[in-house]
Amino acid sequence: MVVSNSSARFLFDILELLGRTDTPLGLTDIRRLLNLPVATAHRGLATLEQAGFAARYQASTRYVLGPMAKRLRQSVISRYTVRDRALPYLRRLSVTTGETTSLSVRIGWHMLRLVTVLGEGDMMKGGAVGQVRRLDDGLPGRVILTLLPDEERTRFNAYCNQTGTPVRAPWRVDRASLLRRGYATEPMAVTPNGAGIAMPLYDPDRHPTAIVSVEVLDAATWRSHKGGDAADLEAALVDLARSLGPVENHYVHLDPDTIRLDRER
Amino acid sequence: MTRQVRIGNASTRGARAPNVNQAGTRVLGILATFIGKSVPVGVTQLSRQLGISKNMAFRALDTLTELGYLVRDARGTGYDIGWRTLMLSAGAEEDPDIRTICRPFLERLYMLTHETVYLSVIVGMHQLVVDGVEAAGVRVGYTPRNLLVPLHAGPASRTLLSFLTDEEVDQYIRSGSPLKRFTETTITDPDLLWKEVRLVRRRGYATGYGDHYRGATYIGFPVLDASGRPHAAVSVAAPSDRLTPARLKLLLPSILEIVAELNKVAHLYPAHLTIDFSRA
Numbered sequence: 076m077v078v079s080n081s082s083a084r085f086l087f088d089i090l091e092l093l094g095r096t097d098t099p100l101g102l103t104d105i106r107r108l109l110n111l112p113v114a115t116a117h118r119g120l121a122t123l124e125q126a127g128f129a130a131r132y133q134a135s136t137r138y139v140l141g142p143m144a145k146r147l148r149q150s151v152i153s154r155y156t157v158r159d160r161a162l163p164y165l166r167r168l169s170v171t172t173g174e175t176t177s178l179s180v181r182i183g184w185h186m187l188r189l190v191t192v193l194g195e196g197d198m199m200k201g202g203a204v205g206q207v208r209r210l211d212d213g214l215p216g217r218v219i220l221t222l223l224p225d226e227e228r229t230r231f232n233a234y235c236n237q238t239g240t241p242v243r244a245p246w247r248v249d250r251a252s253l254l255r256r257g258y259a260t261e262p263m264a265v266t267p268n269g270a271g272i273a274m275p276l277y278d279p280d281r282h283p284t285a286i287v288s289v290e291v292l293d294a295a296t297w298r299s300h301k302g303g304d305a306a307d308l309e310a311a312l313v314d315l316a317r318s319l320g321p322v323e324n325h326y327v328h329l330d331p332d333t334i335r336l337d338r339e340r
Numbered sequence: 341m342t343r344q345v346r347i348g349n350a351s352t353r354g355a356r357a358p359n360v361n362q363a364g365t366r367v368l369g370i371l372a373t374f375i376g377k378s379v380p381v382g383v384t385q386l387s388r389q390l391g392i393s394k395n396m397a398f399r400a401l402d403t404l405t406e407l408g409y410l411v412r413d414a415r416g417t418g419y420d421i422g423w424r425t426l427m428l429s430a431g432a433e434e435d436p437d438i439r440t441i442c443r444p445f446l447e448r449l450y451m452l453t454h455e456t457v458y459l460s461v462i463v464g465m466h467q468l469v470v471d472g473v474e475a476a477g478v479r480v481g482y483t484p485r486n487l488l489v490p491l492h493a494g495p496a497s498r499t500l501l502s503f504l505t506d507e508e509v510d511q512y513i514r515s516g517s518p519l520k521r522f523t524e525t526t527i528t529d530p531d532l533l534w535k536e537v538r539l540v541r542r543r544g545y546a547t548g549y550g551d552h553y554r555g556a557t558y559i560g561f562p563v564l565d566a567s568g569r570p571h572a573a574v575s576v577a578a579p580s581d582r583l584t585p586a587r588l589k590l591l592l593p594s595i596l597e598i599v600a601e602l603n604k605v606a607h608l609y610p611a612h613l614t615i616d617f618s619r620a
Contacts, residue, residue, distance in 0.1 A: 082361065082363050082364070083361060083363045083364040083366075083367040083368075083400075083403055084403065084407065086361065086364045086367070086368065087407055087409070090428060091427050091428070094427050094428040094429055095427070117359070118359055118360065118361055119361065119364070121359050121360050122360040122361045122364045122365055122368070123364075123368070125360055125365070126365060126368040126369065126372065127372075128368055140428055140429075142444075143368075143372055143375070144428045145428070145429075145436075146375045146376070146605060146608060147371065147372070147374070147375055147409075147421070147425045147428060148425045148426060148428045148429055149608040149609065150374065150375050150376055150377070150421050150425070150608060151421055151422075151423065151425050151426055152608075153376070153566060153607065153608045153609070154378065154420075154421065158610060159565070159566060159567050159610050162610050162612075163614075166614060182423050182426075183423065187426065190610075204435055205426065205429050207426050325420065326411065326423055327414075328414040329411060329423075333408075334408070334423050335408070336423065336424075336426060336427065
């Protein structure tokens with residue numbers, strides 16, 4: 076029988092605590108927040124620091140995630156070869172439309188943002204690479220949800236209830252329109268006159284697994300001053316999907332209920 | 341038997357480091373081996389690579405799999421990096437720029453060579469130095485930083501040029517012709533430049549011929565993304581009487597080791613490089 080290294084687990088509690096806080100944490104903060112004895116917290120930090128997973132913030136006594144932790148996270152993102160394949164098309168789309176384009180993939184009941192190419196007028200930088208959102212949070216995830224079979228959507232609802240955060244309403248996207256046009260649009264909550272456009276990409280088994288998004292900051296300006304045309308954009312999206320081909324999904328063999336990426340966990 | 345487990349820049353050899361969790365160190369070391377891996381890894385391969393027993397590797401892998409930091413691959417034959425690593429983020433971080441990625445490695449190259457080390461990127465049809473560590477005493481200066489050098493002159497430039505696509509190299513030669521001569525050894529003949537490009541690609545680095553400046557020895561190395569696109573070039577430069585061929589030969593294996601480590605990190609990020617020399 077193989078006995079796991081259970082004594083190492085608290086290191087990952089410290090690591091994830093450093094990952095979910097916006098400010099550097101000191102030994103006292105870590106000890107208090109994780110309810111650890113001082114000696115254990117101290118030893119944990121020393122172990123993580125020595126291995127490069129935690130680092131001192133500006134040579135102080137407070138800690139942030141170290142380079143190894145960041146590289147590890149980036150390794151998941153770089154496993155998706157579709158990121159590199161999609162990048163030239165997203166750049167071209169961003170240059171021709173002047174808008175921010177992005178690519179996200181489904182992981183369990185969540186979407187992971189793999190690429191963001193900022194548009195010329197976009198200073199908001201809202202969606203950082205590596206951002207994880209539950210499927211009902213944002214247009215890309217809602218498009219995936221819309222395309223899932225009923226039984227999977229029921230499972231998603233059960234998952235949300237189980238995590239204590241029920242499904243955000245309303246999340247429905249017009250399925251008939253989505254299937255007919257191949258993409259969905261909806262007004263952007265944060266930008267008046269803005270619109271989000273999301274087009275699904277599929278894995279080799281034709282499961283919806285990724286989303287290309289365009290965030291049009293001002294639909295009226297785009298049409299009148301940049302010569303923007305919905306038909307041009309639609310053609311560019313269809314061309315992108317055709318050129319990329321099927322998209323891999325590394326975690327499709329895992330039960331989505333076991334992939335717990337909720338921050339509020 | 342002396343056991344060695346490499347973790348990041350640290351390594352533990354036999355003697356125990358004070359006040360660290362030994363099991364934790366081993367688990368983190370195993371997790372670190374998955375950085376940049378594009379294919380699943382088996383237990384046997386891992387135990388051999390780290391010089392630890394299979395049982396020890398199993399225990400660490402079991403812990404990491406339970407936590408979600410690793411997953412069994414779809415075939416069930418090996419382990420792959422897990423979804424839980426996505427929790428290691430403060431949420432609003434952006435990709436680091438190439439200077440941030442390269443800086444620690446520039447410093448390591450300086451500590452190794454005690455010579456000027458600099459970082460260059462492509463700007464239009466030129467190479468531009470954007471960072472560096474300048475040596476003390478008689479040295480090659482990496483400033484002025486705003487000096488634009490054509491992509492056919494000097495090893496940093498030729499390193500960047502060589503790792504572009506064939507079409508892009510052709511386009512550069514067409515758009516840049518006649519290629520500017522800086523010294524009598526500047527490569528201005530298109531056929532000879534192509535020969536040099538192929539040599540750099542094959543060898544993995546470019547050496548200087550006094551083709552941009554005389555009196556100094558330069559050597560340039562590519563920093564590439566996973567698809568082979570250049571992010572940047574790293575160069576080491578010194579007065580020729582100090583960085584002699586014999587000293588360079590001695591230093592080269594260690595330099596290449598650091599550059600390989602740098603590239604392992606650089607592979608994680610796509611090179612945001614769009615080239616159109618026809619418009620330059």
